[in-house]
Amino acid sequence: MEREVLLEVKDLEVTFGERKKKFQAVKKVNFKIYKGETFGLVGESGSGKTTIGRAIMRIVPSAGGEILYKGDKINGTISPVLDQKVIKEIQMIFQDPQASLNERAKVDYIISEGLLNIEKGIREADRKARVEQALLDVGLLPEFSSRFPHEFSGGQRQRIGIARALIMNPEFIIADEPISALDVSIRAQVLNLLSDMQKKRQITYLFIAHDLSVMRFITDRIAVIHKGRIVEMAETEELITHAIHPYTRALLSAIPMPDPRHEREKKLLVYEPEMHDYSVDTPDWVEMRPDHFVLANQKEVGEWKNG
Amino acid sequence: MKQFSYRHTKEAELMDSVEAASKNASSMSEDELFSFAEFNAEDVERTGYSNYSYWRSTFQAFLKNKGAVALLVLLGLLLLFTFIQPYLPGQYDPNMIVNDANGMQYRNVPPGDMFLLGTNSIGQDLWARIWAGTRTSLFIGLSVAVAEALIGITVGVIWGYVRKADFILTEVYNIIDNIPNTIILILISYILKPGVKTLIFAMCLTGWIQMARFIRNQILIIRDRDYNVASRCLGTPTWRIMMKNLLPYLVSVIMLRMALTIPAAIGNEVFITYIGLGLPVDIPSLGNLINEGRALITSPALRYQLVYPTIILSFVTISFYIIGNAFSDAADPKNHV
């Protein structure tokens, strides 16, 4: 059965700066996200993963390629009708709960900000009811709507940010490192909330993070991105247990496990970008195992196939 | 299902300590103490609450600065008095030339019973003139501050937030900034009829650009913070982002600048009057009072005509300056400890 593609990214390129100081953050990136799945994009700082998320949200302009949402091209200039559709159906959750909420506005306004933009004639009573429902949905109390963000802890603020996204009834949510800035014990709360929401509302997620252990828990498929290029993509368990690209393997070996014996005995794999010689033998996107793609040139395909 | 055993001595020991520890527990048996307590998940959510209020803390921090508070009170009283003064009994009109029984003007009368602060060289009551002058100068100062703020903020916010406007406005700024303020002040005062409105106009013309620049810099700092990016993602129109996301952050810095603009404007007025382009003599202001008094600085008997206006001017200027700075310090969250 053919799965419905919700978002497709084709040959996406994003560059910053002009003329001499041009920096290519994203270099010809391709991937598809199917309806209802959680797609993970993992990479380290500077890899371009956040830029991809922002390009899909149209905060950052693309320099080349296409982003297709339900078949419509949404990068570049688009019609006001499509613009409204995108604003409603694609939402973003931000990394830093301290910076992502307007300190001078009440929680009430913060959560319903999107509603006021999209449903311009909404009645006050309706709006209040929806804000209260949104708060309950994320596990907060309705009485919080009259308070200011600084009165809440990091985890609660992040949940307010999620409520802000959920009140719009989105179909697609881009979560940009939603738990990196939270305390360890609070992360679980937010992760549970996100997966609950997915089950209840069939939301599709693009989950951006640098932590593979979190990815393993929450995503269905993962793409690994390094310096603006996707180097490996597969279903989560497949990627973690049969990682092929040396960068992915280095990432996996570096994850700290809460098991002293394991940590003492493990050997750290180090990734050296210089190991690739792409001057003559250019790399291709190769399906090296069923539904498991790797960026490799001919030589590497031969080497890596045998583990 | 409880599984525990204990020795008799230990039991007694523990019972004692438990009993002594809290009175609540005295009603509970040991079994109960070691049984599971009720767990209320909802109550737990409430524990993250802190009741820090930015403005309340700013207010409290300001109150700690006794000097500034004292000055604020005195300044407030002064302001009040400038309004009340004309309605008090026995006040002279500031422009009226007071004649004695023989029709002679009471010129240069030193401070005494009849004239509290004396008269000036043409027979006008100095006390009335000083208060009238203070009224005028304060009016000018406040008007300039408010007008400058309104224009400066509007331009500054657009300059900082709307990327396309940045280039043009920066060029405009560079041009205007290079023209010395004093020349503009002098030119305007010379071209237009001297009066309060002219002065306010001239000072606004030179002052708004600095306020705009300052606001623009502040906007640049907060423009791309996540919460503004979030608002853009949600489709919030630019004007609402300015009103609800940006301006509230700038309130304290705006108030500081306004507090410092007032003494600057009063000072400018004094300067313009000094060079002869200020208000006409029939509109008393601190500027022309000081100007008139300046000529008499060499004669000790008449020096009072300079001293009193100067005292008031100094007091007003220094007070605004100190209060403005104290407020700025209080508004800084780092000092809310």
Add this chain to the structure above:
Amino acid sequence: MPDKNIPEKMLTVEDLEIKFELRGKTLNAIRGISLDLYKGEILAIVGESGSGKSVFTKSFMGLLDQNGKVTAGKVMYYGADDGMPMELTALKREKEWYKIRGHEIAMIMQDPMTSLNPLKTIGVQIMEAVLLHQNLTRAEAKEKTLKYLEDVGISHPERRFYQYPHEFSGGMRQRVVIAIAIACAPQILICDEPTTALDVTIQAQILDLLKALRHKYKLSIILITHDLGVVANIADRVAVMYAGDIVEIGTSEDIFYDPRHPYTWALLSSLPQVGVKGTDLFSIPGTPPNLFSEIKGDAFAPRNSRALKIDFLETPPYFQVSPTHKAKTWLLDPRAPKVEPPPVVEKIRNGGLM
């Protein structure tokens, strides 16, 4: 002759209490902690934000904010050159602290960018530390600086010596910060979340570096972190902090394979590494307690679904689990009902994580 089998103590903390004056109210940041640091060990202090872990170690170097004070207890340092124990909490003036900071106890912090002076070359910054704390000529100091750069894994040290912090990546900058710290030739190195801001691959390298330097320079290291994975990698002993108190302390094996305090269980359970896809991750409800008010009983009780009634009334004492391991929970009292640790503990013990 000191007995080699009995570990030497470098630092002891006895019933330390630290309070802060905040907006007219008193914050009880540290509520009576006792702790020993042994020579050559790596002791990890694990806790979340608000647990007081940073405040705790800042008091060893006299770096508490103006409004903070040690109100009870003391910290004793045994590593001074002359062999005399020093009471660190008795030091009052900045001048007295100069002998301790750097030369005896050095600290590295989370953000390498703000720890380094952007206007000076890194070579100069390391040399400054050398010249300040070691009696050497400029030429000798430069030699040493180059050696330190090599020790921390910076290649081409002669060239890098003249570069500025902005020319280094995050991980390299943290290495420079570590170089400055060891250039002071300290006895104790306090690392406050040294790898939190770094990518996971760089983090692993920095942790390896710290382990190597501990042996080479005979350091005793206190590592502050919220990441249990980091702790498992590097720590010999672990102290778990919650709301200004140490609730459990033991060797790394004790804490990971036989944890006893409900908070430790909760921390371990909520790790994504132990989660099972498709089921909810265990999460600790609520937030840490308000330290402005007096805490009655066990601070973790309100968030513990398996709390006993006595947890709300009386603070538990330490119960000794083994000679190396103790925990502050009424569950260890013989009269308490038997509570099984969550399944995750069994999973970790049997190596079933990967």
